[in-house]
Every structure is written in C-alpha cells, then in structure tokens.
Amino acid sequence: MPLFNVYPLYNVTPVSAKGVYVYDENNTEYLDLYGGHGVVSIGHTHPKYTEALTNQVSKLGFYSNAIQNPLQVELAEKLEVISGCKDYELFLCNSGAEANENALKLASFKTNKSRVIAFKNGFHGRTSAAVAATDNKKIIAPINAQQKVTILDLNDLESVKTELKKGDVCAVIVEFIQGVGGLDQASKDFFEQVDALCKENNTLFIADEVQSGYGRSGKFFAFQHYNVTPDIISIAKGMGNGFPIGGILIHPNIEAKFGMLGTTFGGNHLACAAGLAVLNVIEEQNLIANTNEMSEYFIKIAKTIPQIKKIKGRGLMLGVEFDFEVGNLRKKLIYDYHIFTGGAMNKNLLRILPPLTVRKGHIDQFFEALIDALNA
Numbered sequence: 001m002p003l004f005n006v007y008p009l010y011n012v013t014p015v016s017a018k019g020v021y022v023y024d025e026n027n028t029e030y031l032d033l034y035g036g037h038g039v040v041s042i043g044h045t046h047p048k049y050t051e052a053l054t055n056q057v058s059k060l061g062f063y064s065n066a067i068q069n070p071l072q073v074e075l076a077e078k079l080e081v082i083s084g085c086k087d088y089e090l091f092l093c094n095s096g097a098e099a100n101e102n103a104l105k106l107a108s109f110k111t112n113k114s115r116v117i118a119f120k121n122g123f124h125g126r127t128s129a130a131v132a133a134t135d136n137k138k139i140i141a142p143i144n145a146q147q148k149v150t151i152l153d154l155n156d157l158e159s160v161k162t163e164l165k166k167g168d169v170c171a172v173i174v175e176f177i178q179g180v181g182g183l184d185q186a187s188k189d190f191f192e193q194v195d196a197l198c199k200e201n202n203t204l205f206i207a208d209e210v211q212s213g214y215g216r217s218g219k220f221f222a223f224q225h226y227n228v229t230p231d232i233i234s235i236a237k238g239m240g241n242g243f244p245i246g247g248i249l250i251h252p253n254i255e256a257k258f259g260m261l262g263t264t265f266g267g268n269h270l271a272c273a274a275g276l277a278v279l280n281v282i283e284e285q286n287l288i289a290n291t292n293e294m295s296e297y298f299i300k301i302a303k304t305i306p307q308i309k310k311i312k313g314r315g316l317m318l319g320v321e322f323d324f325e326v327g328n329l330r331k332k333l334i335y336d337y338h339i340f341t342g343g344a345m346n347k348n349l350l351r352i353l354p355p356l357t358v359r360k361g362h363i364d365q366f367f368e369a370l371i372d373a374l375n376a
C-alpha cells in the first residue's frame with residue numbers, strides 16, 4: 001500500500017540521533033537546528049528520557065482514563081511549579097491541534113458563544129475548529145469553513161474591540177510568537193489590551209503555546225514576557241521531546257464537569273513518563289538559562305552577516321530573513337553542509353528551532369556553513 005502523498009520530502013533518512021545530531025543509514029551526521037518542527041526540546045535520545053520511557057513501558061505503557069493514574073498528578077504538579085502557572089488545572093491530550101480544539105470547545109462551553117477571533121498568519125493545527133482559526137485557506141475544507149471565525153491583523157486593537165462588542169465571541173486565540181507564519185509578534189500593548197478586553201466581554205483568552213512553550217521563548221511560556229493572564233494555555237511539541245503528548249492549562253475560573261472533555265490515549269502512562277522526564281531535564285540542566293544565553297550568542301553573530309536583513313523571534317524560536325526565497329538555501333544546508341533548518345509561510349525566512357541543549361559550537365558550525373553557502 002503506498003503512503004498517502006501529502007508531504008514533500010527531503011531525501012534524508014535518519015535512523016539514529018543523539019543530542020543535537022541526527023544520523024542517516026550511512027552514519028552521516030546532521031546538525032539538527034530544527035528539532036522536527038520544534039519538538040525536540042531536551043535533545044535526541046537524552047539518557048534520562050530513554051531510561052524513563054524504557055522503565056515505564058516495561059511496567060505499564062497504557063491504560064485508559066477510567067482508572068487512577070498518579071503519573072498524571074505528578075506531571076500536573078511538576079508543570080505547575082516549573083511553569084509558574086499557579087492554580088491552573090491540566091487536561092492532557094495527544095497533539096497541538098487537539099489541545100487547541102479542546103481549548104476552543106471549552107471556551108464555547110464556558111461562554112455559551114461560538115465565534116472565534118484569530119490572527120493573520122496564525123497557525124493552530126488541522127482539526128475542525130483549530131484549522132478554521134488558522135489563516136491558510138488551502139488547508140481549510142468546506143466542513144471546517146462552517147466554523148465562525150474572524151481573522152484580524154495583529155496589532156489592530158480597534159477591530160478586536162469592535163468584534164468583541166458584538167457579544168458573540170467565545171475566544172480570542174493567539175500565538176505570542178507566530179511559528180509557521182514567520183515569527184511575528186504583536187506589541188506588548190496589544191497583547192495586554194486584548195487580555196483586558198476579553199475579560200470585559202466574557203470572552204476567553206487562549207494562548208497557543210504549542211510551539212513557543214516549554215522554555216523555547218526564553219521564559220517557560222512566551223506570554224510570560226507580558227502582563228497577561230490567559231484563560232487557557234495550549235501545549236504540545238516540546239512537552240514530550242517527540243513522544244506525542246499535548247494538553248491545556250485551564251484557569252480556575254473554568255469549572256470542570258464530568259464528560260466535558262475526554263480522550264482515549266491522552267495522558268497515558270508512557271506519555272506522562274515522557275512529559276515528566278522532559279520537565280526534570282529542563283530543570284536539572286537549566287535549559288531556559290541556556291536558551292537565553294544561546295539566543296544572545298546567535299543574534300550577535302547573525303547581526304554581522306550583511307545578507308541577513310532581519311532577525312526575528314525570541315529565545316531559540318528564531319528566524320533570519322533574507323531578500324530572496326530560502327528554499328534553495330535550505331536544500332544546500334541539508335545536502336552540502338548536513339544542517340537541518342526550517343521554512344515558514346514567509347518564504348524569505350529561515351527558521352531556527354534547535355533543541356534547548358544547543359551549545360555555542362553548534363551555532364558556530366551553522367554560521368560557518370551559512371556564510372560559505374551564501375558566498376558560494
């Protein structure tokens with residue numbers, strides 16, 4: 001049976017990995033500055049992570065959400081401490097889209113309203129409401145287009161005000177640093193005013209931290225760079241270092257009811273073991289401090305390269321913009337220099353999302369290759 005052909009593929013076949021490196025079937029080493037779409041947070045095959053998963057799967061890999069699972073409680077407690085999101089409650093699921101789908105659903109339950117405000121160039125996933133809130137017509141099927149979503153420009157506070165006053169908006173969903181769209185960030189004033197407007201209008205404020213969360217922005221969550229209190233925070237990618245796990249942090253002003261949300265696989269024992277190992281490593285290795293240090297180092301060097309027109313993003317969620325499309329440059333970096341980087345909807349932007357364990361030597365290796373490729 002052939003695979004349903006939806007992914008344009010690079011001709012590279014990784015078979016093993018360690019830290020910031022990935023190896024193909026010929027043992028060729030690739031520097032991974034993309035982490036498989038920003039997923040690999042604590043480095044590939046981290047020994048504490050593989051040990052935790054191996055131990056857990058040999059004891060109990062899965063049971064459903066009909067029994068007591070102390071690992072979920074442990075994960076929630078650890079996440080509360082490390083994230084600083086005190087008193088929020090945790091619901092676990094399996095992916096970023098599912099996290100946002102549950103966030104939007106919960107907002108609709110809570111407010112008894114159904115329209116969503118989302119933003120230009122935003123990306124929230126590919127399921128029903130999440131994809132409808134995503135600003136990309138090509139991936140919205142007619143069945144998704146039934147959702148009531150209004151897409152506004154980032155920083156257009158007047159339009160947010162006008163739309164919220166209409167009284168039918170259940171949620172405003174935003175990425176504090178846009179990922180797929182190309183690393184744009186609204187102003188501090190915009191984020192803080194939208195937060196306040198949501199509270200005035202019985203609308204929930206959802207922070208989509210699927211990509212920017214788990215330390216990647218230089219704080220545990222990107223919204224923590226601002227003075228805002230989201231009602232729901234969605235998480236996934238870096239949370240499991242590759243094991244599929246997602247979730248939403250829910251403000252105590254939203255009351256749980258039996259059956260309101262649910263999932264078969266979400267929060268299973270193996271997923272929790274992965275999630276706990278990630279949080280333990282982030283804490284023990286001080287990875288958020290490393291993120292800030294490496295970010296500064298990267299930006300300092302990027303500023304010295306004349307072909308780079310703009311440096312975007314924050315922490316280790318970075319982009320460098322050129323005055324040409326970067327498709328060929330990315331290919332060159334992979335095939336000639338053995339370095340993985342990312343693209344964005346903004347075709348001139350090269351995205352850098354390395355594991356948070358990246359060191360100066362890796363960044364030097366990237367810039368040497370980049371300068372060589374640009375001047376070839």
Ligand SMILES: Cc1ncc(COP(=O)(O)O)c(C=O)c1O
Binds near residue numbers: 037123126237
């Ligand atoms: C900000 C954001 N939200 C949601 C998603 C969807 O996550 P997933 O692919 O795990 O469904 C993504 C994926 O790229 C994302 O970047």
